[in-house]
Each structure stands twice: as structure tokens, then as C-alpha cells.
Amino acid sequence: MKTKRHGAVAGLIAAGALLLTACGSDNNAPAGGSTTSGNASGVAVECGGKSKLNAEGSSAQKNAIDTFVQAYQQKCAGSDLAYNASGSGAGVKNFLAGQVDFGGSDSPLSESKGEVAKAAERCKGNPAWNLPLVFGPVAIGYKLDGVTDLTLTGEVAAKIFNGTVKKWNDPAIKALNGSATLPDKDIKVVYRSDESGTTDNFQLYLKAASKGAWTQGEGKTFKGGVGEGKEKSAGVAQAVGSIDGAVTYVELSFAQENKLSIAKIDTGSGAVALNDESVGKAIDGATIKGTGNDLVLDLNSIYGTTTAGAYPLLLATYEIVCSAGYDADTAKAVKAFLTVAATDGQAGLKEAGYAPLPKAFQDKLLTAIKAIA
Template identity: 80%
Template sequence: MKTKRHGAVVGLIAAGALLLTACGSDNNAGTGGTSSAAASGTAVECGGKAKLNAEGSSAQKNAIDTFIQAYKAKCSGADLAYNPSGSGSGVKNFNAGQVDFAGSDSALSKDKGEVEAAAKRCATGPAWHLPLVFGPVALGYKLEGVKDLVLNGEVTAKIFNGTVKKWNAPEIKALNSGATLPDKDIKVVYRSDEAGTTDNFQKYLKIASKGAWTQGDGKQFKGGVGEGKEKSAGVAQAAGSVDGAITYVELSFAQDNKLSIAKIDAGQGAVELTNETVGKAIDGAKLKGEGNDLVLDLDSIYGTTASGAYPLLLATYEIVCSKGYDADTAKAIRAFLTVAATDGQAGLVDAGYAPLPKAFQDKVLAAIKAIA
């Protein structure tokens, strides 16, 4: 697990509504089912299945590592194995009953039959989406001599669909007055595996590009240009090794590979990816799911023109059965997710994520309690 991050993340969402209360350190709850108080005052009923299995989003891998550490500290003898195979693979294997829950950076698709397949897998109730992590997505690039770059939704779309091919193209120059931009080819790096990060990025482009992105969205990249690499680590490593490269990737991976990060101009001036700008964007998130199915409507974030809001984010979900687990599995899942939504959130800043906003934390805990 990563334990330290670049200064842009240290202190991320460090005040206000996005902070969780300080977490407790008691570690006296064993797998026999003894209760202990979590950071929010919520009781964690440990016990049930000794080792859970989950799979999915590589973007949330570092967050899951943080959650596992908190879970093992809170519930002695408990563990969880997480395979960061990508959101698409995680959803497929959850729906096939091969893992206890899935991690995904986008909601299940009704059009692709994922909602129906999940309900069939759960047998006695629908699947729920529980947003446990918000993560900024960086436009990470490597360009010798250029450390301060501004892009907007329209130009970013044109880069990732091949319309803008050179770093000194007029469209980029117009956003970077006074900057010396090289006459160098832009080398796009994209996720080749199915990824919720790709889905969120393409949804952002569709909304923020003023019609420049016509390729659609989904977990497969549809821009038609560039070089594909698997998983978040793969695209970040590839972009970091080639001068002139650009990719879309979660902030922690951009930092790990020493990529420069573009500012985004959504109409109110260039906005840097910082604690404050991410917090302003998250404040605008709305729910579109019903009841305990906490699907987020992020369109208002992607299309925001609010001053000082960084608009390119993803929400990481844990996709679980609302009903249908055996008693031991349900008990362990409730325990793990309760710890993740409380004590585990305290470690997310250092792992490169934004902790769960308090408004969503209460909703998530209510949904977790209702899992049967």
C-alpha cells in the first residue's frame, strides 16, 4: 500500500464536510462477532466468513489496500483478497458468482444486461452500488520543457480522438498563451482493458467537449488513436516512458510515474487539481439511484462551469447484493464495508484519493446495514 503522496494530495479534502471524524484505534473485536465502535460511532459486528473475495477496478486498488488494513486491525483474523483486474472483469465475475462483491468505477449498465445479470446472481434482490471512494482523474503527460499546461474539454476530446495531433497545434496554443510548445507528435496512451476510468473519462468528454467528442462512452476506449495498455499502472508507466505522451489516469498513478498534470479550463479559468478544487466538484455530486442503490449523477460535475472546481472525477463503487448472501458472507461483507466507510476512509488521503463526503457516508452506512 502506498503511504505517502505528492503535496497536491497531502491534505486533500482536509477540512469541512468532506472530513470524517478521527478514527478510533481499538482492536478488540474478534471474528466471534464482538462489536466495536468505528470512527463514526457505528458498531462493527465482526465475524462470519473469514476471508472475502472481491475483484474489479484497478483504480481503487490502493484504496482497497487501505480498507483491508483497517479491516484486519478492527476484526482480528478477518481478511479480504482483492484482484485489481479492471471494472469490466470484476462485474462479469461478480455476476457469475465467482466473487463476493465487485469494485467498479462506473455503474452497472442496463443496456448491456449487467443490471439484470446482477439481480439474477443475487437471486432474492437487486445489486446495490455503494460509493466508497471519490478519485480525481489526472490528464497526465510527459513533455520535455513543459510543466505548466492548460487544456479544456473540447481540446482534450480532439487530442483523444486524433483531431489535434501536435503539441504546438493552434487549439493548444490558444489555451497556453506565452508558453513554448514543441513541434512534437502527441502520443495518446489509453486503457486497452475494460475500465470504469475510461467510461468516466469518455462521459466527461461527451459533456464537456461542446460536441467535439462524438465517439460515445463505455468501458472500452473509443477514440481510435494511440497505444493501449492494461490497467491504471500500465497506462501511467507507458506515458511516463515516452516524451510527448498523454493519458487519463487516477491521480495516484500519475504521481507514482512522475507525470505532469494538466490544468483544466471549464470556462472560468485554468483549474489545478488540488484539495480545494476537488472538494468543490464533489460538493456538486447528486444521487440518481433509488433507496439504498446509491448511483451518482456526475453529469453536473463533468459539465460544471463553477469557479475553482476540478471537473474530471470518478466515483468508485462496491457492487454488492442487497439480498441473497449466506449468513456468514453477509456478516463479513457488512463488517468490511462498515470499516471501509468509517475507519478506512482516514487512510485515503495518503493513498491519493478523496475521502467519502459526510453526506454520502451516512447513506452508505444505512445501505450496508440493510445488506442481507
């Protein structure tokens, strides 16, 4: 997910759209006031409570949060949220310490690290919920002169990124691409040299989808043992854009900005292009392994999907909130912000490189948000 350049633009786009939908609204409460209004999804928003929320965490969702804030300010006059994109670790740490109203994280709270218990203590004896609010598609982006339509499977992708498949005309790639003319050219892997949630999710995808071809492990450090490392998403995308025969994994917006070709992925039901519809199908098919309104995802249900038309390579980020235990003003504002984010706030996400929520998943989130006490 793009974290630097599209935030302001996406925010303006979202704000412009929201201005149109808000015409005639009676939502003109002063700061700290309370009003109820509908939104584009027909869901009531109970504005009011704490006038300025504080949140911190994942940089991967920063531009999405910026878009949500624009929508929140428009929907609930006088309300605001400050988000510090300090990284998932800091977001969880400061949420547990009660320093922020909610945390943003690329992964849910860890029971083995004691985070679940500490969150219950922070929430005055109530459990914290992990709400997956922001999804960003990850592209397998490449530059190969004369080839702009390419299909890969999880297995072949794993073999490319661990160096088993070394040439673009390797029989394993040719078998997936019919009559396409593939050059006898070296594959040049470019990977993230810095620790990255994108790397972690990509390696989890390879582990789940490669039929055992990926044995290198997982984590935020690339473990494929092949290629050249570059820092940040911008670095890998720019490098691939300047090298014929190069390939990387990168958030969609960076691939688009650098004019990279994007591989289709065949999960067993035919080649699937990366688009809103295919990403939505993958999100819709996600299994929740958390209980009740704790919406922790089973990522294998996304990464290992065989659903026709579903694009499986996504990064999900969570908002970590108290299910109860806030003071009344904070609870009201948290619920208002999250409700706007899950509804009107979706309008500007595509321009910022994220995936808008499909209706069925949106409903699950709204049910959980409404239950915050």
C-alpha cells in the same frame, strides 16, 4: 488508479495510522466473535459474523481494497477479506453466480444485459445495490520542456486527443494560457492500447465536456484515431515521461511517479488544479440516478460540472451488494467491512492515488450500508 506498486505501502501507512487511533480500544473479540466499536468518524462498527469474506472484480480499486482490508483487520480482530482483482466483468459474473459475497465493478449493473434481474435472483428476490465506494482522479499528464503550468478545457482536450489540435502553440491552447510561452512543437498523444476502464471514463468525460468536439465515441478502446498506444497505466505514463511534447490520460499516482506535469481543467469557472479539495467538490456535486440506496451515479453530473473549484475527471468504482438475502453471518460481516472502508479505511487512500470521500457523500454510503439486511 494504481494497481501494482503502492498497495503494500498504502496498507502499511493506513495500518500505522489506525494503530494510533485504536489505542485503548476494547475491540479484542476472537475470530468469529462480535463486538461493537466506534471509529474515527464516530460511526459504530458491528464486528462479527463470517470471519473471511470473498470479493472479486475491478483491478482499478485493488489498492484501495487492500487499504480497507488493513483497516478492517485492525478494527475487527480475526476478520478478513480476500479480494481477487480479476476485472469488473468477472466480478459481476461471480457475484451474480453467488460465488463471492460482493463484486467490484467500474460500472453499475446493466439492466439491458439482464444483470439487474439476475442480481435480484441471486439475492433471493431482493435488489442488489451499487455502492460507489472508490473514486480515483484521472490526470491529463504531459511533458513539455519549460511548461509546467497548463490549463485545458474539455473542448480543447478533445481536440488534442482526436488530432484536431496538433501543436502546443495552437491558438486554442494559447487562448487558455495567457502570457505563457508555448513552443512550436508537435503534440504527441499516448493512449492505452489495451482495453481500459480509464479509457472508457476519459472518453465519457470528453463526450460530456467538449461541447460536441468529441464525436469519436466511448468504450474501453481508445477511439481518438491519433497517437501511439502503450499497454497499461504504467506504460503510458513511462512513455510520456520520456518524450518531450507528449500527453496522455492516466491515474494520478502514475502521473506523480513518472514526474509528469498535470494540466488544470477549466470547466467555465476558472482553472482547477487536481487536488483533494477539487476532487471532493466534484464528488459532492454528483447526482445519484439510482433509487433509494442504490447509489448509481449520473457521471455526466461529474464530467459536465461547471461548479467553481470542482475537478471533473474521475473514475468511480462500485461495490455491488445484496440489499437483503444474505445469511445473517455474511450480512453482518459485509456491513462491518463496508462501514470500516467508508470511515477509517479512508485514511490511506491519498497515498495510494485515490480520493478520500467527502463527508456528505460518505453519509449517503453509510445510510445505504446500514440498511443492508
